[in-house]
Amino acid sequence: MRLKDKVAIVTGSASGIGKEIATKYASEGAKIVIADLNLEKSQATADEITKETGAASMAVAMDVTDEAAVNAGIEAVVKKWGQIDVLVSNAGIQIVNPLESFSLSDWKKMLAIHLDGAFLTTRACLPHMYKAGSGSIIFMGSVHSKEASVLKAPYVTAKHGLIGLAKVIAKEGAKHGVRANVICPGFVRTPLVDKQIPEQAKELGISEEDVIKNVMLKDTVDAEFTTTADVAEVALLFASFPTNALTGQSLVVSHGWFMQ
Ligand code: NAD
DSSP states (O other): TTTTTEEEEEETTSHHHHHHHHHHHHHOOOOEEEESHHHHHHHHHHHHHHHHOOEEEEEOOTTTTTHHHHHHHHHHHHHSSOOEEEEEEEOOOOOOOOGGGGGGGHHHHHHHHIHHHHHEEEEHHHHHHHHHTTTTEEEEEOOOGGGOOOHHHHHHHHHHHHHHHHHHHHHHHGTTTTTEEEEEOBBOHHHHHHHHHHHHHHHHSSOOHHHIIIIIISSSSOOHHHHHHHHHHHHHHHHHOTTTTTEEEEESSSSSSSSO
């Protein structure tokens, strides 16, 4: 049990990668907080994970772009369990469009969810971690934190930005035992990616099979998708690593799509 009695908050965890990370943490002994937009869905996921793993869980309705909702959600966790050991800022969406027709409102929405969300959740957790003298903050980046693709201007911009934010947290947090790192997955078959396949096929004028084969998996070493389980393994490593030796880092898990 690598996270016994730790309290871990995972945003955007009613679905996809976040749900898998929360399940992994629960199976390693953590008390987990499912923080997602819709309380009903968050509660259903929390209940499912408790049933599967026996771990304590809590559901919080939280739009990560809403300062008051973030602060209230984190306070509710501290009130219930008295501590926060791990934050995984994972909530995210994708909107694809060529730059020349990207609306300002979609641009702002993307930056708000990925960057404001990371900032607001981190800011709300830090005082509790500083008080305890330890904590692990993990951002869900992407290969797009390192690499660009057409049609994804705000996503690529925001995912690059998370690396900068993590480095600042690593420097400011060090004396309080707080670490910050970024996970950079390749394509993972979740609702976020399934939605993009027909959208990209339309924008690029190619078939959906071609989007998968020649866009998404083209540069991998084995034409395979990364899985939610692969990402959860990295999330466990960052959450459980015991010292400041591993901080300010970003780790790519992408079947070799991007090699550093
Ligand atoms: P998903 O759509 O399965 O899950 C995203 C979750 O975030 C959903 O439950 C959704 O309700 C929640 N969410 C959306 N907006 C929110 C908000 N404002 N506040 C709180 N919750 C919100 O997607 P996923 O693929 O699991 O993506 C999770 C993260 O992983 C995202 O940050 C995404 O950019 C990143 N990522 C995904 C892939 C991939 O290929 N799927 C690759 C690299 C990085």
